[in-house]
Amino acid sequence: MAERAIPPRVVAAERVASEAGFKKSCIPEVGRLLRLAAAAKPQGVIAESGTGSGVGTAWLHAGLGSGARLVTVERDEELARRAAGVFAEDRRVSVLTGDWRLLERHAPFDVFFCDGGGKRDDPQRVVELLAPGGLLILDDFTPSPDWPPRFGGEVDELRLFYLTHPALDATEVLTTPASSVVVAARRLRP
Numbered sequence: 585m586a587e588r589a590i591p592p593r594v595v596a597a598e599r600v601a602s603e604a605g606f607k608k609s610c611i612p613e614v615g616r617l618l619r620l621a622a623a624a625k626p627q628g629v630i631a632e633s634g635t636g637s638g639v640g641t642a643w644l645h646a647g648l649g650s651g652a653r654l655v656t657v658e659r660d661e662e663l664a665r666r667a668a669g670v671f672a673e674d675r676r677v678s679v680l681t682g683d684w685r686l687l688e689r690h691a692p693f694d695v696f697f698c699d700g701g702g703k704r705d706d707p708q709r710v711v712e713l714l715a716p717g718g719l720l721i722l723d724d725f726t727p728s729p730d731w732p733p734r735f736g737g738e739v740d741e742l743r744l745f746y747l748t749h750p751a752l753d754a755t756e757v758l759t760t761p762a763s764s765v766v767v768a769a770r771r772l773r774p
């Protein structure tokens with residue numbers, strides 16, 4: 585069977601990752617979910633914390649509507665500079681350099697891929713930055729057969745926070761047999 589297509593900018597961002605020795609890019613299974621989420625909000629503000637080399641950004645970009653904007657932030661200056669080069673000719677995309685809180689001035693977000701900054705250090709703020717109906721995507725969890733979910737034998741309090749937050753409709757979805765994402769939508773009313 586033929587391989588599933590990888591968008592050209594994802595290929596470009598993967599090349600940047602390999603040149604920079606960056607090994608934390610999202611996997612295509614997550615990428616396709618990012619593209620889907622961006623495509624669901626064609627006029628939306630799409631945000632990402634932790635650009636890395638731009639692989640996740642490129643998947644979001646693959647679903648980006650003509651009326652949408654994509655803003656991503658990376659604290660590593662060299663990575664941010666290199667990733668920005670992948671999107672240089674698209675005015676809908678802004679690659680910011682610095683701490684993830686630089687994103688705040690672009691909120692509320694219709695899609696937020698929270699992948700570097702915020703996810704662990706200020707999860708409540710992450711939820712607050714979502715627009716009503718806004719989608720939150722968090723990757724790199726390890727599937728757990730238990731409820732509440734466990735990681736390394738302990739209750740995974742962070743995952744539990746997102747999965748049970750009163751402002752969110754949230755669920756966990758397998759991306760591979762060994763990895764999962766939390767996907768959530770902010771409720772229209774608290």
Ligand SMILES: C[S@@+](CC[C@H](N)C(=O)[O-])C[C@H]1O[C@@H](n2cnc3c(N)ncnc32)[C@H](O)[C@@H]1O
Pocket residue numbers: 608609610632633634635636637638639640641657658659660663682683684685699700701702
């Ligand atoms: C998992 S990687 C990002 C991968 C990328 N989102 C992708 O899907 O290909 C996490 C990135 O977040 C960045 N990061 C970590 N903490 C940050 C913070 N507080 N503000 C901005 N960037 C941060 C790291 O430098 C790293 O490049």
